[in-house]
Amino acid sequence: xxxxxxxxxxxxxxxxxxxxxxxxxxxxxxxxxxxxxxxxxxxxxxxxxxxxxxxxxxxxxxxxxxxxxxxxxxxxxxxxxxxxxxxxxxxxxxxxxxxxxxxxxxxxxxxxxxxxxxxxxxxxxxxxxxxxxxxxxxxxxxxxxxxxxxxxxxxxxxxxxxxxxxxxxxxxxxxxxxxxxxxxxxxxxxxxxxxxxxxxxxxxxxxxxxxxxxxxxxxxxxxxxxxxxxxxxxxxxxxxxxxxxxxxxxxxxxxxxxxxxxxxxxxxxxxxxxxxxxxxxxxxxxxxxxxxxxxxxxxxxxxxxxxxxxxxxxxxxxxxxxxxxxxxxxxxxxxxxxxxxxxxxxxxxxxxxxxxxxxxxxxxxxxxxxxxxxxxxxxx
Amino acid sequence: xxxxxxxxxxxxxxxxxxxxxxxxxxxxxxxxxxxxxxxxxxxxxxxxxxxxxxxxxxxxxxxxxxxxxxxxxxxxxxxxxxxxxxxxxxxxxxxxxxxxxxxxxxxxxxxxxxxxxxxxxxxxxxxxxxxxxxxxxxxxxxxxxxxxxxxxxxxxxxxxxxxxxxxxxxxxxxxxxxxxxxxxxxxxxxxxxxxxxxxxxxxxxxxxxxxxxxxxxxxxxxxxxxxxxxxxxxxxxxxxxxxxxxxxxxxxxxxxxxxxxxxxxxxxxxxxxxxxxxxxxxxxxxxxxxxxxxxxxxxxxxxxxxxxxxxxxxxxxxxxxxxxxxxxxxxxxxxxxxxxxxxxxxxxxxxxxxxxxxxxxxxxxxxxxxxxxxxxxxxxxxxxxxxxxxxxxxxxxxxxxxxxxxxxxxxxxxxxxxxxxxxxxxxxxxxxxxxxxxxxxxxxxxxxxxxxxxxxxxxxxxxxxxxxxxxxxxxxxxxxxxxxxxxxxxxxxxxxxxxxxxxxxxxxxxxxxxxxxxxxxxxxxxxxxxxxxxxxxxxxxxxxxxxxxxxxxxxxxxxxxxxxxxxxxxxxxxxxxxxxxxxxxxxxxxxxxxxxxxxxxx
Numbered sequence: 013x014x015x016x017x018x019x020x021x022x023x024x025x026x027x028x029x030x031x032x033x034x035x036x037x038x039x040x041x042x043x044x045x046x047x048x049x050x051x052x053x054x055x056x057x058x059x060x061x062x063x064x065x066x067x068x069x070x071x072x073x074x075x076x077x078x079x080x081x082x083x084x085x086x087x088x089x090x091x092x093x094x095x096x097x098x099x100x101x102x103x104x105x106x107x108x109x110x111x112x113x114x115x116x117x118x119x120x121x122x123x124x125x126x127x128x129x130x131x132x133x134x135x136x137x138x139x140x141x142x143x144x145x146x147x148x149x150x151x152x153x154x155x156x157x158x159x160x161x162x163x164x165x166x167x168x169x170x171x172x173x174x175x176x177x178x179x180x181x182x183x184x185x186x187x188x189x190x191x192x193x194x195x196x197x198x199x200x201x202x203x204x205x206x207x208x209x210x211x212x213x214x215x216x217x218x219x220x221x222x223x224x225x226x227x228x229x230x231x232x233x234x235x236x237x238x239x240x241x242x243x244x245x246x247x248x249x250x251x252x253x254x255x256x257x258x259x260x261x262x263x264x265x266x267x268x269x270x271x272x273x274x275x276x277x278x279x280x281x282x283x284x285x286x287x288x289x290x291x292x293x294x295x296x297x298x299x300x301x302x303x304x305x306x307x308x309x310x311x312x313x314x315x316x317x318x319x320x321x322x323x324x325x326x327x328x329x330x331x332x333x334x335x336x337x338x339x340x341x342x343x344x345x346x347x348x349x350x351x352x353x354x355x356x357x358x359x360x361x362x363x364x365x366x367x368x369x370x371x372x373x374x375x376x377x378x379x380x381x382x383x384x385x386x387x388x389x390x391x392x
Numbered sequence: 393x394x395x396x397x398x399x400x401x402x403x404x405x406x407x408x409x410x411x412x413x414x415x416x417x418x419x420x421x422x423x424x425x426x427x428x429x430x431x432x433x434x435x436x437x438x439x440x441x442x443x444x445x446x447x448x449x450x451x452x453x454x455x456x457x458x459x460x461x462x463x464x465x466x467x468x469x470x471x472x473x474x475x476x477x478x479x480x481x482x483x484x485x486x487x488x489x490x491x492x493x494x495x496x497x498x499x500x501x502x503x504x505x506x507x508x509x510x511x512x513x514x515x516x517x518x519x520x521x522x523x524x525x526x527x528x529x530x531x532x533x534x535x536x537x538x539x540x541x542x543x544x545x546x547x548x549x550x551x552x553x554x555x556x557x558x559x560x561x562x563x564x565x566x567x568x569x570x571x572x573x574x575x576x577x578x579x580x581x582x583x584x585x586x587x588x589x590x591x592x593x594x595x596x597x598x599x600x601x602x603x604x605x606x607x608x609x610x611x612x613x614x615x616x617x618x619x620x621x622x623x624x625x626x627x628x629x630x631x632x633x634x635x636x637x638x639x640x641x642x643x644x645x646x647x648x649x650x651x652x653x654x655x656x657x658x659x660x661x662x663x664x665x666x667x668x669x670x671x672x673x674x675x676x677x678x679x680x681x682x683x684x685x686x687x688x689x690x691x692x693x694x695x696x697x698x699x700x701x702x703x704x705x706x707x708x709x710x711x712x713x714x715x716x717x718x719x720x721x722x723x724x725x726x727x728x729x730x731x732x733x734x735x736x737x738x739x740x741x742x743x744x745x746x747x748x749x750x751x752x753x754x755x756x757x758x759x760x761x762x763x764x765x766x767x768x769x770x771x772x773x774x775x776x777x778x779x780x781x782x783x784x785x786x787x788x789x790x791x792x793x794x795x796x797x798x799x800x801x802x803x804x805x806x807x808x809x810x811x812x813x814x815x816x817x818x819x820x821x822x823x824x825x826x827x828x829x830x831x832x833x834x835x836x837x838x839x840x841x842x843x844x845x846x847x848x849x850x851x852x853x854x855x856x857x858x859x860x861x862x863x864x865x866x867x868x869x870x871x872x873x874x875x876x877x878x879x880x881x882x883x884x885x886x887x888x889x890x891x892x893x894x895x896x897x898x899x900x901x902x903x904x905x906x907x908x909x910x911x912x913x914x915x916x917x918x919x920x921x922x923x924x925x926x927x928x929x930x931x932x933x934x935x936x937x938x939x940x941x942x943x944x945x946x947x948x949x950x951x952x953x954x955x956x957x958x959x960x961x962x963x964x965x966x967x968x969x970x971x972x973x974x975x976x977x978x979x980x981x982x983x984x985x986x987x988x989x990x991x992x993x994x
Contacts, residue, residue, distance in 0.1 A: 209944070229940070229943050231944055267953075268953045268955065282956070323959075327962070381943065381944060381945045382945070383945040384942065384945050386962060392963065
């Protein structure tokens with residue numbers, strides 16, 4: 013599967029710090045931290061980058077994504093230094109996409125200016141809802157007004173290329189309330205919108221609270237209504253949960269769905285590099301001390317055999333609106349797509365999938381039950 | 393040759409749980425037939441299942457030597473009988489081999505339905521009946537009252553009958569003395585042509601079938617060529633002898649009045665069925681003993697293995713059980729829903745349950761069984777008669793001239809307080825009230841004619857539930873009656889699920905159809921599309937539910953490139969997935985099937 017695209021690499025940097033952990037979130041982050049910890053973490057990040065520098069050969073990076081956690085709590089200065097240090101070790105393409113996640117309440121003029129100067133050209137902001145009541149129930153630290161002004165500041169001092177996150181299937185959320193959130197978010201004129209259904213993870217405070225959430229049918233209706241409404245408002249859907257103005261797809265996230273390589277830097281970061289998937293340990297202190305003392309910080313590693321690569325490809329491509337191109341599949345894997353095609357065709361009559369011209373893809377209705385469809389297609 | 397006047401052949405009869413098997417054990421002990429050490433509890437019931445359920449399923453017999461108070465040694469042949477209505481015919485044949493019966497009555501419970509039913513069976517066979525009042529050690533025991541009941545209800549002198557506790561071993565000798573004194577010695581001419589009654593047989597892998605019989609006339613000895621008068625099968629007797637508690641004891645010959653066994657390398661119990669008459673081929677008896685009836689299945693159901701590949705194991709298991717149980721019949725059938733299996737016929741519900749449990753336990757099979765069905769008679773318009781034991785074979789209504797279903801005579805004995813609960817329940821099950829008699833002031837007997845179909849599902853359990861366990865039930869086959877029967881088919885997504893079809897009276901069909909549809913809806917997981925669940929008679933839908941289409945499944949976001957997590961989630965989903973059966977286009981977990989088939993237990 014070598015082709016010229018593979019000359020480029022994506023970098024993901026995980027900043028596992030938050031002022032407060034959101035009640036629904038089970039990603040790795042820590043809340044108690046001080047400047048010295050942040051400094052040591054930065055030092056470790058930079059040292060980890062060195063692992064990918066071999067002699068004089070340098071990788072060319074075309075996407076850099078700094079996510080969390082809450083990268084904005086890391087501070088503009090550290091983020092700028094981080095980006096500079098990455099630039100010393102890798103070549104950046106001229107049109108590199110550099111995204112930083114920012115929380116509305118930790119965004120200010122200074123931060124945006126620093127980010128812009130450091131080369132950041134895309135901001136992802138977790139707005140989640142335009143209802144303050146729902147923001148509160150999610151355990152978010154901002155209200156919608158704060159989000160509105162953060163977007164304005166971003167536009168003025170950093171970039172227009174803004175992505176906003178939204179959540180649905182929330183406690184007490186109605187269809188009308190949800191569509192209002194969608195419209196309110198669109199009125200902030202983002203270039204990109206991600207919509208995620210709330211998933212209750214057992215270990216989270218929200219799950220412990222046993223909230224009454226809308227049932228699956230309602231959530232499915234919300235999803236499909238958002239797809240329609242966003243379409244009307246000029247946003248194309250290019251992945252299950254992602255929508256954008258023409259030309260504003262997330263280049264970094266698209267890597268994941270295209271099985272292109274990326275390296276993850278930081279604690280609890282995931283990499284797909286050299287046909288291996290691996291992740292670093294979910295422990296900031298262990299990560300820092302491991303990196304600085306030269307020990308391995310790998311948590312899980314998984315060599316992806318060809319058969320599994322096929323499975324991953326199908327699983328990931330079916331998340332996208334472009335779906336699977338039969339000829340691309342056969343070129344990549346030198347194996348016929350027929351048996352998978354047969355299974356996918358079963359879903360055409362019920363409008364869960366579309367097939368035509370050698371392209372197989374799920375419809376929005378199909379996306380929403382894609383776990384079942386993928387399991388069926390892959391026979392798992 | 394044994395002196396006939398010293399032989400006593402008797403049975404013990406009782407209502408279930410009144411202590412029949414325990415008394416049998418005590419009698420064996422008393423005659424020192426078995427040492428205390430060898431005495432695992434209740435020797436006569438030698439299947440695990442029987443011990444657990446407290447029911448004697450297969451009849452057994454033992455010969456005991458008892459030294460009576462008069463100084464003489466008597467040969468006592470105790471013939472045990474199965475204690476459930478399903479096995480009435482077997483009971484009657486065991487009784488026919490005796491001259492007397494010990495009627496065990498629980499001194500605390502008094503007379504109950506099977507006490508009466510068994511007494512009548514014994515009287516039919518002209519037996520001398522000796523009441524015995526058991527469980528006098530219980531605080532609730534009231535032997536006087538129980539005796540009065542026996543005198544009033546059954547009309548047997550009971551005041552001088554032994555009061556015993558089989559459990560505690562109290563007064564056991566009195567029972568033996570009673571037997572010696574009051575059970576008539578057998579008569580019969582040892583020199584007449586051989587006439588012996590088969591009351592049981594058992595397959596042994598080494599010697600073939602061991603046939604248990606009572607000699608009525610003549611003498612049987614090894615080397616004799618014998619003939620089964622009903623089946624016509626002929627055998628050379630290899631060995632004959634006595635039945636001892638711990639095995640068989642060969643002897644030279646058995647003559648009129650004696651009880652014993654013979655072997656002849658017989659391969660299957662089918663040819664030596666209970667009730668058949670053994671005679672000498674060279675000098676046959678003029679006529680067979682009365683009362684022979686080929687065994688007749690009353691209840692049928694489909695038996696399948698959960699894992700379809702175990703079909704050959706199921707076949708082997710059924711064949712093995714059949715070696716010992718001529719009343720078990722089966723033939724292969726296949727179902728689109730359940731795969732390959734067998735249509736099995738049973739004497740009744742208990743027999744069915746016992747066989748199912750033995751298949752599961754002794755042969756380690758996981759079974760799926762379809763709803764039990766009785767045999768319906770259908771006259772078709774072309775003049776032919778069809779017997780239907782499987783709803784699948786029910787003729788098209790357009791070709792039916794008349795359909796008939798079997799009715800049973802039902803007798804229920806209960807304290808009068810519960811009559812108000814019993815009557816509506818019988819009516820609901822289409823019972824036809826015949827009469828009600830007060831047996832005494834605190835016991836009443838109700839007689840009904842009721843469709844067998846209504847009895848086989850859950851009638852006994854429902855009766856117990858509505859009478860706090862006080863009522864007792866007995867039933868026997870009556871006749872076929874014309875009935876407004878319909879066959880109801882279940883359809884999933886428009887496709888018929890053969891294993892769920894059932895035959896019912898038109899009035900009952902709707903309610904049942906509705907409940908099955910509801911149950912299916914509850915138990916079928918959402919599919920990719922909406923699944924209509926329908927019940928239909930002919931082309932007409934009489935009940936409908938809808939399993940809504942699946943709209944959403946767990947949708948983990950691929951965050952920060954964590955693909956491994958996503959893969960794990962899918963794997964986990966797979967683990968959680970239950971084993972599904974494909975019914976046409978619809979996937980259904982086996983549990984859903986079971987839930988529907990267990991509908992009547994709720």
